[in-house]
Amino acid sequence: MRDHFKILKVDLSAGKAEVIRLEGRNEVAGGSGLAAVVFNRYGYFSRPWNHPEQPLIFAIGPLTGYFPLMSKTVCAFKSPYHDQYTESHAGGRSALSLAFAGIDALVITGRSREPCCLAVGSRNLEIRPAGFLWGLDVIRSGKILRNMFKTSSGHRSILRIGQAGEKQLAMAGINADTYRHFGRLGGGAVMGAKNLKAVVINGDAVLDQPDSRGYADLYKRVFKQVIDTGMMKKYHDLGTPANIMTLNSLQALPWRNLQASSDPGAEGISGERFAKDALLRNIACAGCPVGCIHVGFVREKFMKDNRYMYKQVAYDYEPIFAAGSMLGVSDCFSVLNIMDVMERVGLDVISGGVAIAWATEAFERGLIGPEETIIPLGFGNVDACKKAAFYLGTAANDFYRLLGQGTLKAAERYGGSEFACVLGQEMAGYATGELFFAAQSLGFRHSHLDSGAYSFEQKHAEKDVEKMVDFLMEDEVPRAFLTSMVACLFARGVYRPEVLSECLNVLGYEKLSMNVEQTAHKIRSLRWKTRFACGFDPDSITIPKRFYKVKSWKGPVDPAYLNALRSRYAERLKALADESQTP
Amino acid sequence: MKVLAASRIERCIGCHICSLACARLVHKCTSWDTSGIRIHSSGGLSTGFEAVYCLACDPAPCARACPTGAFIQRKGGGVKVKRDACIRCGNCADACPVNAVFLDSSGMPYVCIHCGRCAAFCPHDCLEMIEAGGGKDLSASKLEGPKS
Numbered sequence: 097m098r099d100h101f102k103i104l105k106v107d108l109s110a111g112k113a114e115v116i117r118l119e120g121r122n123e124v125a126g127g128s129g130l131a132a133v134v135f136n137r138y139g140y141f142s143r144p145w146n147h148p149e150q151p152l153i154f155a156i157g158p159l160t161g162y163f164p165l166m167s168k169t170v171c172a173f174k175s176p177y178h179d180q181y182t183e184s185h186a187g188g189r190s191a192l193s194l195a196f197a198g199i200d201a202l203v204i205t206g207r208s209r210e211p212c213c214l215a216v217g218s219r220n221l222e223i224r225p226a227g228f229l230w231g232l233d234v235i236r237s238g239k240i241l242r243n244m245f246k247t248s249s250g251h252r253s254i255l256r257i258g259q260a261g262e263k264q265l266a267m268a269g270i271n272a273d274t275y276r277h278f279g280r281l282g283g284g285a286v287m288g289a290k291n292l293k294a295v296v297i298n299g300d301a302v303l304d305q306p307d308s309r310g311y312a313d314l315y316k317r318v319f320k321q322v323i324d325t326g327m328m329k330k331y332h333d334l335g336t337p338a339n340i341m342t343l344n345s346l347q348a349l350p351w352r353n354l355q356a357s358s359d360p361g362a363e364g365i366s367g368e369r370f371a372k373d374a375l376l377r378n379i380a381c382a383g384c385p386v387g388c389i390h391v392g393f394v395r396e397k398f399m400k401d402n403r404y405m406y407k408q409v410a411y412d413y414e415p416i417f418a419a420g421s422m423l424g425v426s427d428c429f430s431v432l433n434i435m436d437v438m439e440r441v442g443l444d445v446i447s448g449g450v451a452i453a454w455a456t457e458a459f460e461r462g463l464i465g466p467e468e469t470i471i472p473l474g475f476g477n478v479d480a481c482k483k484a485a486f487y488l489g490t491a492a493n494d495f496y497r498l499l500g501q502g503t504l505k506a507a508e509r510y511g512g513s514e515f516a517c518v519l520g521q522e523m524a525g526y527a528t529g530e531l532f533f534a535a536q537s538l539g540f541r542h543s544h545l546d547s548g549a550y551s552f553e554q555k556h557a558e559k560d561v562e563k564m565v566d567f568l569m570e571d572e573v574p575r576a577f578l579t580s581m582v583a584c585l586f587a588r589g590v591y592r593p594e595v596l597s598e599c600l601n602v603l604g605y606e607k608l609s610m611n612v613e614q615t616a617h618k619i620r621s622l623r624w625k626t627r628f629a630c631g632f633d634p635d636s637i638t639i640p641k642r643f644y645k646v647k648s649w650k651g652p653v654d655p656a657y658l659n660a661l662r663s664r665y666a667e668r669l670k671a672l673a674d675e676s677q678t679p
Numbered sequence: 680m681k682v683l684a685a686s687r688i689e690r691c692i693g694c695h696i697c698s699l700a701c702a703r704l705v706h707k708c709t710s711w712d713t714s715g716i717r718i719h720s721s722g723g724l725s726t727g728f729e730a731v732y733c734l735a736c737d738p739a740p741c742a743r744a745c746p747t748g749a750f751i752q753r754k755g756g757g758v759k760v761k762r763d764a765c766i767r768c769g770n771c772a773d774a775c776p777v778n779a780v781f782l783d784s785s786g787m788p789y790v791c792i793h794c795g796r797c798a799a800f801c802p803h804d805c806l807e808m809i810e811a812g813g814g815k816d817l818s819a820s821k822l823e824g825p826k827s
Binding site: 161162164192196219249250251299300301302303304305311312315319323328377378379380381382383384385386387389 | 692693694695696699702703704707708709710711712713717718719720727728783784800802803
């Protein structure tokens with residue numbers, strides 16, 4: 097086992113790479129912690145996100161390849177969305193491919209003179225010109241890339257961008273192996289700014305394994321827990337879309353740009369409906385037996401005389417909310433069709449759906465017209481949503497280009513910021529109330545996964561600001577360690593700190609195994625410190641008026657309580673960043 | 680004698696847990712290559728998965744091609760491997776009609792020994808041990824409807 101990190105740093109300007117030994121395994125573990133250390137070393141707090149020297153980082157953890165569900169990759173970069181440090185996480189095959197390429201992190205700096213793709217493995221490194229791929233969508237370029245890099249089919253990961261990334265939109269994601277994404281906060285734009293269409297990671301090395309019988313036994317025990325607990329049922333069965341009916345019945349599912357939080361149309365886009373009518377099959381991230389990836393299909397008659405085509409689109413709760421209820425669309429096949437357009441152009445579906453929802457309301461209110469939107473927009477108008485998604489992802493005119501940089505950016509010019517559903521970034525699909533709104537707007541990734549606020553809120557109705565903010569602060573700590581192990585957060589019930597400690601110990605990371613909690617705190621601080629160093633000011637983040645008008649099962653949002661939560665959470669975060677910390 | 684069969688590979692979700700189990704338990708290393716069973720997507724994830732593993736030939740062309748007796752014909756099909764006798768010539772891999780023998784970067788071959796340890800880890804029951812000679816990828820259980 098490596099007591100240090102092995103980094104592969106590729107400079108696209110020079111067309112060269114170096115292998116770097118980096119210390120700090122016992123201090124920051126890997127994944128989120130490693131990415132923050134790498135950014136502190138090779139990134140620039142004050143240079144803009146698209147400066148050629150800014151790094152694009154892909155990091156994994158010490159348990160990847162050795163234990164199940166250690167299957168995420170942490171992608172870190174300075175975000176085009178807010179020009180500050182951030183992380184975006186994806187499943188798929190990239191984590192195992194990186195592990196079997198023999199590296200803890202792939203760091204890409206510089207800017208290629210021409211569009212290119214990068215292929216790395218344990219015994220290969222190649223930067224190939226890829227001008228012919230520029231302008232092609234995610235699906236088409238994926239097919240060509242698989243032909244260009246034929247070796248290791250099944251054991252390689254292909255990360256690529258669509259037109260949204262090429263146009264450097266802040267809503268551009270990085271597609272990972274067709275069905276997963278580093279979706280949020282603009283990683284795709286960072287690749288676009290580097291003239292980098294794709295990264296192919298070839299997992300072709302053989303790793304050492306501990307001699308002890310204990311390792312195989314522990315693997316079996318963890319594996320059994322994963323299989324035997326409710327995880328398989330919860331995440332494989334209906335998967336995350338099970339939330340649609342739950343949240344709709346709680347009046348916590350955003351509809352039509354959050355003008356409502358419940359609608360009878362939910363039945364048409366429920367997890368049950370998708371499973372019954374549109375589910376083609378499940379697939380898994382490499383190294384995970386759960387298989388939570390739900391691939392849906394759409395059969396489409398494109399010409400008379402029974403001429404059909406079909407598409408396969410992976411669905412989850414969040415994209416269904418963004419391309420469904422948020423746009424007033426309540427038919428599962430229509431949702432898949434809208435998602436498919438965003439997938440192809442390489443747009444983050446959550447951000448894209450929420451942005452189009454705002455544009456639709458702005459259109460209906462007359463703030464913008466066909467001159468901006470090209471076509472008339474309307475809630476529930478599926479064709480208009482599909483076209484708007486395409487125009488947005490391809491930055492078809494000045495309006496869509498600006499909207500692609502963030503809904504609030506467009507609202508600043510055209511008006512309508514009061515109904516922009518933005519909480520630090522375009523909202524995730526939880527209108528559960530004050531705690532979630534405060535949590536997403538100030539959370540590190542502005543993600544519903546920074547903490548379990550949406551869930552905690554459903555179980556605790558009391559308006560106790562200290563208690564709630566304590567929860568946000570405390571719940572982030574074990575999550576920071578889990579994402580440093582690159583564990584899927586679905587496995588957080590299995591990978592408790594004591595289990596992680598055992599796993600690390602059996603692989604020979606003794607010191608780290610004894611300091612899980614301390615290391616978790618250190619990683620959390622380091623990430624925040626890095627973001628604050630880039631200029632993060634929690635007080636500058638506003639919560640648009642629309643959120644103050646939400647009515648959930650608890651009743652109307654209490655503005656004073658929301659403001660108190662936000663202020664207190666901001667204070668606590670600022671205090672955290674001030675703590676002394678040596679990267 | 681039983682042999683491994685990927686009887687229900689159309690259920691495969693591509694988790695690679697079988698490959699990792701074989702490498703971990705049989706070959707004592709961590710890899711999805713140096714394993715007796717390897718999962719590949721056939722033309723991208725949208726078209727499903729295929730399992731590459733020894734189809735238990737009898738006689739086995741890899742055993743016939745081996746010049747040093749490292750690959751020995753196994754009763755019921757497939758081979759037994761004597762690693763110490765291997766000179767890493769790669770003839771076994773060349774001889775295999777289904778690419779079931781994987782050579783690592785040093786030329787050491789890895790092939791399924793039909794022990795069935797991978798099958799226990801498959802979350803969807805894609806793999807099973809069947810009696811040799813009874814048909815390689817069809818067993819009656821494949822035809823059963825969904826289990827509750």
